[in-house]
Amino acid sequence: MERSEIHPVEASPGSYGKWNPNSILGGALVILAGVFLFYVIPNYINLPPFMQNPLLSPRFLPQLAGWIVLVLAALLLIEGLLNPPEREEAEALRAGVPLLRQGLMVAAGVVYVLFFEQLGAIGSGVLASVLLFLASNLRNPWVYALAIAFPVVVSLLFVHVLNVPLPIGTLWE
Structure with a gap:
């Protein structure tokens, strides 16, 4: 049976498919950012009792960085799932x-x-x-x-x- 539009789930020979470097890296970074935001920051960065302004908190910059990484990693994951890169494009980036x-x-x-x-x-x-x-x-x-x-x-x-x-x-x- 020839490849046609009947089976769009199968990856073409030049495509990575759903498990491509973008989706794998995006998924791993989403997990790491989630662990950082919801475990590391609350458990290891203490707030002083006299803190009045949340922007001066020792947690502010790590939380900001964590949320930025989480959003960008989620976008990379979604992009990798919806639009998998071609093998030639990805390998051309590393060539040379x-x-x-x-x-x-x-x-x-x-x-x-x-x-x-x-x-x-x-x-x-x-x-x-x-x-x-x-x-x-x-x-x-x-x-x-x-x-x-x-x-x-x-x-x-x-x-x-x-x-x-x-x-x-x-x-x-």
């Missing part, structure tokens, strides 16, 4: 990207997560930024000054403006 570049991007995330306490917010941010800049194949050495300036400025904003304590790093103590 060296494994070293992919490894550097993964290493940046791993460094930031694993060494946040030891190197502190600034140290892990600088190291992760340098790895991401190397992965992006940036040649101008002045751009790498941003790898130092950006984590320092963001950390100082969190500590001094938003009053969010960030780790200094056990390595520097």
Whole structure:
């Protein structure tokens, strides 16, 4: 029996079908964002008893980020289910990207997560930024000054403006 419009549920040879990278990643991120919003934030981020303005709450930025991730992940999941990408399109995005570049991007995330306490917010941010800049194949050495300036400025904003304590790093103590 030939493929025709009688069986639209079956995936064409060039299509991923319903279980494609977009729907799988979207579903996983929806679950992670839900766990973050409904378990991690309520159980691990305490509200001070004197909190008057909810925008100054230590929970505000994590909740905002969690809801944004949840909405965008749900959109990615729905898009993957309704409009699965073609195999050629998805593989064309990865074609020609060296494994070293992919490894550097993964290493940046791993460094930031694993060494946040030891190197502190600034140290892990600088190291992760340098790895991401190397992965992006940036040649101008002045751009790498941003790898130092950006984590320092963001950390100082969190500590001094938003009053969010960030780790200094056990390595520097």
